[in-house]
Structures are given as structure tokens and as C-alpha cells.
Amino acid sequence: MATEIEEGLLKALQLIFSADPTVLEVTARSVLISGSATILSVLWGLPIAAAIGLRKFPGRFVVKGIFNSLLGVPTVALGLLLYLVFSKSGALGFLRLLYTPFAMIIGQAALITPIVVSFIANAIESVDPEIKDLAKTLGASETEASVAVMKESLNGIALAIAASFNRAIAELGVALMIGGNIAGVTSVLTTVIALETSREPTPELPIAWTIILLIIVFTVNVAINFIRRRKT
Amino acid sequence: MKPLISLQSVSKTYRDITALDKVNLEILEGEVLSLLGPNGSGKTTLLKIIAGIEKPTNGEVRFKSAIVNEGNTAQLRRKTTMVFQKTALFSANVYENIAYGLKLRGLSKIQTQGKVKEALAKVRLEGYEKRQAKKLSGGEQQRVALARALALEPEMLLLDEPTANIDPRNVSIIEDALTRVNKQERTTLVIATHNMFQAEALANRAALLLGGRIVKVGLPQEIFRSPPRLLEEYARLENVFSGTSRVTGEGTTIIDIGQGLQIEAAFQKGGNISVHIRPEDIILSVRPIVSSARNTFEGRITEISDLDTLVKLKIYAGKYFTAQVTKRSFNEMQVNMDSKVFLAFKASAVKII
Numbered sequence: 001m002a003t004e005i006e007e008g009l010l011k012a013l014q015l016i017f018s019a020d021p022t023v024l025e026v027t028a029r030s031v032l033i034s035g036s037a038t039i040l041s042v043l044w045g046l047p048i049a050a051a052i053g054l055r056k057f058p059g060r061f062v063v064k065g066i067f068n069s070l071l072g073v074p075t076v077a078l079g080l081l082l083y084l085v086f087s088k089s090g091a092l093g094f095l096r097l098l099y100t101p102f103a104m105i106i107g108q109a110a111l112i113t114p115i116v117v118s119f120i121a122n123a124i125e126s127v128d129p130e131i132k133d134l135a136k137t138l139g140a141s142e143t144e145a146s147v148a149v150m151k152e153s154l155n156g157i158a159l160a161i162a163a164s165f166n167r168a169i170a171e172l173g174v175a176l177m178i179g180g181n182i183a184g185v186t187s188v189l190t191t192v193i194a195l196e197t198s199r200e201p202t203p204e205l206p207i208a209w210t211i212i213l214l215i216i217v218f219t220v221n222v223a224i225n226f227i228r229r230r231k232t
Numbered sequence: 233m234k235p236l237i238s239l240q241s242v243s244k245t246y247r248d249i250t251a252l253d254k255v256n257l258e259i260l261e262g263e264v265l266s267l268l269g270p271n272g273s274g275k276t277t278l279l280k281i282i283a284g285i286e287k288p289t290n291g292e293v294r295f296k297s298a299i300v301n302e303g304n305t306a307q308l309r310r311k312t313t314m315v316f317q318k319t320a321l322f323s324a325n326v327y328e329n330i331a332y333g334l335k336l337r338g339l340s341k342i343q344t345q346g347k348v349k350e351a352l353a354k355v356r357l358e359g360y361e362k363r364q365a366k367k368l369s370g371g372e373q374q375r376v377a378l379a380r381a382l383a384l385e386p387e388m389l390l391l392d393e394p395t396a397n398i399d400p401r402n403v404s405i406i407e408d409a410l411t412r413v414n415k416q417e418r419t420t421l422v423i424a425t426h427n428m429f430q431a432e433a434l435a436n437r438a439a440l441l442l443g444g445r446i447v448k449v450g451l452p453q454e455i456f457r458s459p460p461r462l463l464e465e466y467a468r469l470e471n472v473f474s475g476t477s478r479v480t481g482e483g484t485t486i487i488d489i490g491q492g493l494q495i496e497a498a499f500q501k502g503g504n505i506s507v508h509i510r511p512e513d514i515i516l517s518v519r520p521i522v523s524s525a526r527n528t529f530e531g532r533i534t535e536i537s538d539l540d541t542l543v544k545l546k547i548y549a550g551k552y553f554t555a556q557v558t559k560r561s562f563n564e565m566q567v568n569m570d571s572k573v574f575l576a577f578k579a580s581a582v583k584i585i
Contacts, residue, residue, distance in 0.1 A: 130320040133285045137314040138333035138384065141306060148332075152323055 004203060012208030023205075027212050030188040033101055033175075034168035037108035042161060044109075045116030052117070053124025053153075054146050064121060070114035075173025082107045083177045099180040104188075107174040112164040119163060123156020124149060155228050162224040166217050189213045233260035235294075236388060236420050237282055242291035244277050244444075251277040253444040254291070259388070259422060264414055266431035267424040268455065269441035275424035276317065278441065279390045282422065284308040310337070313386040317393040317424075319373045326352070326368075327361035330380045337384070351383035354409050370539070371402025378406060382413060388420040389413070395430065399539040400512070400556075407434060428452070429508075470554040471509040472585065478502050484526070484579055491550035496526040497582035506585040511544065513581035514555035517574045518565055525576040529553070533571050547575055 015023050051057070052064050084090050086098040097103040127149050135145035150157070172190040179186035181195050189209050197206040237259040244252040252274045259265055259282070267275050280286040281293060284305045293300040295308050313333070322329050330348045339347065352358055355375040360368075365376055374394065381389055391410070395403040411434065413419045425431055431438050432452040440448040440455050448455055473489040477497075480486055485497045487507060497507060515521065521528050531549030538544075543562040547553045553575055557565075567573060 128320060130316055130318065131322070133280065133314075134316065134320040134322075135332070136285050136309060137283050137312075137390075138380065139310045139313075139336045144336065148322070 008203045008207040011204035015208045033104050036105045037168045038165040040109040041113045041116045045113050049117045049120035052121040067114045067117040075171045079173040079177030104179045107178050108168040112168050115164045119160030120157050123153040127152040158224050162220050236261045238294045240292045242288045245289045262418045264421040264435045266435035266438045273441045274444040279392050283312050283314040283390050312388040313381040313384050314390040315377050315381050319377050321365040326363050326365050329365045330383050333384045347383045351379040354382050355379045371398045391423045399542045474506040477505050493550045496579045498579040507582050509581050511554045511556040513577050515576045516555050521574050521576040526579040528576040530574050
């Protein structure tokens with residue numbers, strides 16, 4: 001067993017460094033889908049987070065509570081829900097999105113929206129409340145003062161985005177249930193690792209994919225840490 | 233002098249807490265007004281309303297006779313700048329911090345650079361532009377905050393406890409800069425402070441705030457002649473003692489300050505008086521002090537606060553005394569909380585209030 005893994009590791013490194021076309025393709029698709037999902041979730045999550053973090057509207061704690069409890073939603077549960085929505089008889093069945101990368105992007109974006117909203121709202125709330133007053137007394141309008149507060153929370157925002165991307169690229173449930181792991185169309189790192197391990201005669205390919213997945217996750221974290229350290 | 237700001241029956245409530253209760257106050261153009269009052273008396277709220285950061289719940293604020301409302305608060309904010317008690321700084325370098333307000337006013341890069349340089353010179357922090365603001369010492373941070381306000385050349389500067397918890401060297405730099413900006417640029421200053429000696433040194437007028445109400449406005453000296461009980465209530469007084477005094481045959485005065493403690497002073501005055509001893513005039517020792525100082529007491533350390541290069545100690549010797557020593561002598565004494573110490577001060581260090 002141990003030698004199998006060792007051999008697998010060696011083979012995996014060979015595959016990575018010889019730029020195996022399948023490995024490259026699956027990796028690129030994973031990054032593209034999860035990257036797009038992250039961008040999408042930030043587009044709609046950031047305004048919600050900013051509203052929670054900056055304004056004191058009635059029901060603010062309810063909204064925050066909902067997003068907080070959605071943080072732990074099982075990916076398969078969301079996958080199943082979206083499958084029902086996108087399937088032929090579902091509400092959005094007419095769009096024919098099931099088993100397409102678009103459905104996966106939407107699904108992953110929905111999955112990580114609670115992370116984006118909760119983490120960014122927390123980052124904004126943890127900024128010294130005097131920063132807003134400070135900006136105002138220096139001549140800022142309400143909007144300019146809010147921008148100043150957001151700027152102070154950039155570190156936390158970056159961290160939230162990194163965590164969201166990592167969750168998206170590492171999740172299996174949504175990708176599998178509404179992507180379907182169709183080779184050349186919707187297969188991504190997690191789905192190939194999960195489904196093809198048993199089909200492959202030797203474990204090199206799955207191990208290579210796992211290593212790539214880990215490298216991506218670590219690289220994103222290191223990059224974010226580097227940026228954060230430089231900022232402060 | 234014309235009023236720059238006048239408050240008419242201004243109240244502020246937060247849910248069921250009344251922070252300000254029907255405050256009437258005029259701030260005159262070019263004056264230095266000190267706001268005295270204990271913690272929680274409403275000083276900060278009052279300053280924020282004058283600054284246009286908070287809206288009063290009731291009452292009216294006039295800026296140069298125009299009523300301040302939604303429409304012109306922005307204008308008021310461009311002419312008055314507040315410096316907060318807890319130094320608030322942007323997570324950026326000193327230059328970016330000072331340039332923030334200038335950029336909002338649409339100044340060019342060259343103009344901004346010039347103003348930043350000028351402002352840093354006023355607080356004697358020349359060449360600090362590239363330093364990370366939050367990595368400076370407490371005193372330097374407060375000087376950056378002051379420079380940031382001065383750079384905007386406001387008509388009125390509002391300062392909330394600008395020198396609390398700062399060592400004397402930084403305090404004197406800040407006080408010098410404030411005096412200069414008032415004298416040379418005719419900037420109106422409103423200084424909220426606990427420290428009545430600062431109020432007396434800097435201000436033309438003082439207003440006493442108690443429980444959200446202005447109870448007295450007048451010359452600083454007039455306020456200090458208020459009954460001692462009122463004085464003790466409004467200021468976090470350090471080394472201020474009241475009691476009955478009698479003149480001795482040697483020409484000094486003995487003041488009985490209660491708890492069996494007597495202070496000897498070099499002046500001659502009988503009756504009920506209040507006296508003050510500057511914290512830096514008190515000598516500390518771990519062994520009994522034999523010296524020419526007329527006053528020696530034994531006590532225990534109850535509080536130690538670190539101020540950049542100095543250490544401030546609170547000592548209980550029947551009454552609380554505050555003494556100030558350099559960090560080096562503090563370390564050499566090897567004392568800690570609850571350590572026994574002896575304190576001494578000369579009769580000439582006792583000043584009558």
C-alpha cells in the first residue's frame with residue numbers, strides 16, 4: 001500500500017510536470033468554474049455584507065443569522081435542491097442548464113454566498129467604529145465615509161474571498177449533482193478524484209489531481225497571507 | 233467676539249439614556265474654550281454634535297447664525313475638525329493619513345505634499361511621511377492625528393482629551409502646537425479635558441459639564457473657585473486635597489486632609505483650602521526617605537500605567553497620590569503592584585488652588 005502511494009506520488013509529479021493534457025484541462029476547468037462562482041458570489045454578496053456591516057436597518061440581525069446558519073449547509077443538500085430546480089420538470093428546467101458548467105458556477109456561487117456575506121460583514125463590523133466618524137470630521141460624505149470603513153476591512157475581505165474560493169474548488173456535492181462529471185465538459189478535480197479512483201487500474205491520476213487541488217488551495221492561502229502581511 | 237457656534241437647548245438621547253440635557257452654549261470666534269467634566273458627563277457627545285457628526289435629538293445648532301440642518305452639515309464638517317480621544321488612525325502610512333482630508337477637498341498632489349509637510353512640522357514630526365501610523369508610539373500617534381486636523385486649516389478645532397495618557401514631552405508639543413494655531417491662525421479651539429491645569433493654561437473660558445448639563449461657564453479661575461465637592465466631582469483630580477489649614481509658627485501652613493494625613497505647604501493661608509502637588513514633584517523610594525522634604529508618607533502601589541518613556545503610579549497612603557517616574561528609575565526600584573513605597577515632596581511643591 002505504502003509503495004503504491006509512493007509510486008503514485010512519483011507518477012503524479014511526472015504527470016504534472018509533463019503537462020499531461022487531461023490533467024491540465026481538468027485543472028483549468030476547476031479554476032475557471034470556481035473562480036467564476038467566487039466572482040459571482042462577491043458581486044451579489046458584497047452589497048449585502050456592506051449593508052449588514054455599515055447600516056443599522058431593522059431585521060439586520062435576522063438577515064445576519066440566516067447567512068450564519070447557511071454557512072454549514074451540506075453541499076449535497078444544496079446539490080439536490082439545485083438538481084430539482086434545474087431538472088427538466090424543475091422551475092428553471094426550460095433553461096436546460098443541468099450538466100453544464102453554467103449550472104455549476106451558479107450552484108457553487110450559491111454555496112459560498114453565506115461565507116462571502118458573513119465573513120465580509122464581520123470584517124466590516126470589526127473596523128473601529130470611530131473610523132467612520134473620523135472620515136466624516138475630515139470632510140467625507142456618508143458614502144465616502146463608508147468607503148473608508150471598507151478600505152480598513154480590506155484584509156478581512158481578501159480573507160473571505162480566499163476562503164470562498166477554497167470552499168468552491170474543494171466541494172464535491174454541487175459539482176457532482178448538477179455537473180455530472182461529463183469528461184471534457186463538466187469534470188472538475190473533485191469529481192474526477194471521487195469517481196475515477198475506483199475505475200483507474202492504478203491510483204496515479206487521482207493522486208496527481210489531489211496534489212494539484214492541494215497546491216491550488218495552499219497557493220491561494222499563501223498569496224492572501226502575503227498580501228495581508230504587506231498591507232499591515 | 234462673535235459667536236461661531238451657538239447651541240440652543242440641545243439635547244441628545246440614546247434610547248433611554250440622556251447624554252445631553254438642554255445645553256445652551258456659545259463658542260466665540262478665535263477663543264479657546266475648555267469643556268470640563270467627568271467621564272460620562274457628555275463631553276464627547278457635545279463635541280460630536282458641534283462637529284456635525286451626531287445630530288441632536290432636540291434643540292438647535294447654529295454655525296455663524298445659520299441653523300445647521302441636513303443640507304449644510306457637510307459645509308460645517310469642512311470647517312470644523314475633531315480630534316478623538318482614542319487616537320483613530322487609518323491603517324496606512326502617516327502621509328496617507330494626513331492627506332485623506334486634503335484629497336477629499338480636491339487638492340492636487342503637489343499642494344497635498346506641501347500641506348502634509350507643513351502640518352508635520354507643526355507637531356515636530358518632520359520626515360515621518362512614510363512611517364506606518366499605527367506603529368508609532370502613543371504620543372506620536374496623537375501628534376499625527378493633530379497634524380491631520382491642522383492640515384485642513386479648519387476654522388474650529390475640537391479636541392477630545394487630546395493629551396490623556398500621553399507622556400509630558402508629547403503633551404508639551406501638542407499644547408505648543410495648539411497655542412500657536414490659536415494665536416497665529418486665529419483657529420477657535422474647544423478642548424474637552426479632565427485636567428483643570430491644562431484648562432487654565434490654555435483656555436480663555438471654561439464650561440463645566442455635569443450629567444449632560446452645563447452647570448457653569450466662565451473664566452477657568454472662576455470655575456476652580458467652585459466648592460471643593462463640586463470640583464472633586466468634575467475632574468479626575470490627581471493629587472488634589474482639600475482640608476482645614478492653619479499657619480504654623482515657622483511661617484508654613486499645615487493642611488489636615490483627613491485620614492490622619494497632614495500636608496505642610498510653604499505658603500501661609502488658614503481656613504478651608506484645596507491644594508495640588510504635581511505628580512513629577514513627588515519622589516519615590518523603597519526605603520524610608522531622609523531628606524529635607526517636609527512631607528513624607530508611606531503607602532502601597534495600587535495602579536501602574538505605562539506612558540511611553542514614563543511610568544505613572546498611584547499610591548494609597550490613606551489618600552491616593554499620583555507620582556510619575558522615568559521608566560528607568562521604575563525598573564531600578566523593582567517595585568510592583570502592592571509594593572510598599574515611601575513618597576516625599578517639598579513644602580514648596582504644594583500649590584494652592
